[in-house]
Amino acid sequence: AQSVTQLDSHVSVSEGTPVLLRCNYSSSYSPSLFWYVQHPNKGLQLLLKYTSAATLVKGINGFEAEFKKSETSFHLTKPSAHMSDAAEYFCVVTASSNFGNEKLTFGTGTRLTIIP
Amino acid sequence: EAQVTQNPRYLITVTGKKLTVTCSQNMNHEYMSWYRQDPGLGLRQIYYSMNVEVTDKGDVPEGYKVSRKEKRNFPLILESPSPNQTSLYFCASSLYSGTTYEQYFGPGTRLTVT
Numbered sequence: 237a238q239s240v241t242q243l244d245s246h247v248s249v250s251e252g253t254p255v256l257l258r259c260n261y262s263s264s265y266s267p268s269l270f271w272y273v274q275h276p277n278k279g280l281q282l283l284l285k286y287t288s289a290a291t292l293v294k295g296i297n298g299f300e301a302e303f304k305k306s307e308t309s310f311h312l313t314k315p316s317a318h319m320s321d322a323a324e325y326f327c328v329v330t331a332s333s334n335f336g337n338e339k340l341t342f343g344t345g346t347r348l349t350i351i352p
Numbered sequence: 353e354a355q356v357t358q359n360p361r362y363l364i365t366v367t368g369k370k371l372t373v374t375c376s377q378n379m380n381h382e383y384m385s386w387y388r389q390d391p392g393l394g395l396r397q398i399y400y401s402m403n404v405e406v407t408d409k410g411d412v413p414e415g416y417k418v419s420r421k422e423k424r425n426f427p428l429i430l431e432s433p434s435p436n437q438t439s440l441y442f443c444a445s446s447l448y449s450g451t452t453y454e455q456y457f458g459p460g461t462r463l464t465v466t
Contacts, residue, residue: 240394245392272457278459279442279457279458279459279460280395280442280457281457282454282455285454326394326395339385339397339400339410339411340385340387340395340397340444340455342387342394342395342396343394344392344393344394345394
């Protein structure tokens with residue numbers, strides 16, 4: 237079984253300040269973790285993924301996330317927010333125990349608002 | 353261009369009128385899946401397919417059917433739509449080879465059932 241908890245449904249930051257979106261996961265097996273972004277009226281785009289290699293993962297548009305097994309967390313960060321970062325962000329987990337079903341389990345999303 | 357396409361993008365229909373949402377990918381992916389997105393619930397898997405003629409239920413399969421007769425296509429069928437199937441639907445595909453491959457998503461189909 238696997239699950240994801242996004243700890244904040246809505247985060248607001250000022251342009252140029254750091255972004256932190258929090259995610260905790262639960263998985264019976266070694267997980268793969270992802271962050272996807274969804275801009276308004278758009279599809280889903282992969283930001284970054286962790287697949288048991290380096291625990292600090294760098295993604296597109298300056299985002300990065302750190303896998304912390306002891307804390308079962310995979311928080312998303314960015315040093316300086318840009319107006320174009322305003323979107324909904326999903327933390328996602330999958331695990332090799334799914335016997336061929338590469339099912340992604342999504343968190344409920346965090347809406348990021350950027351204040352000019 | 354590598355992509356997943358869905359049609360239609362928007363659909364308004366009435367209760368009980370059968371409909372099909374098509375999904376096609378041009379990346380020769382074995383694995384395809386359907387999700388629905390509802391406010392406050394994230395995305396939930398409806399059905400998935402590991403290859404041609406191999407399909408199975410996800411977390412919320414009730415009221416839906418799928419078929420996989422060709423590798424590139426994975427249509428979602430609502431035999432008798434009901435208002436609780438009003439949602440945003442996404443098709444996804446990936447190489448079937450473990451959990452490390454990116455899943456590519458289609459642009460979404462917004463369905464309203466009245």
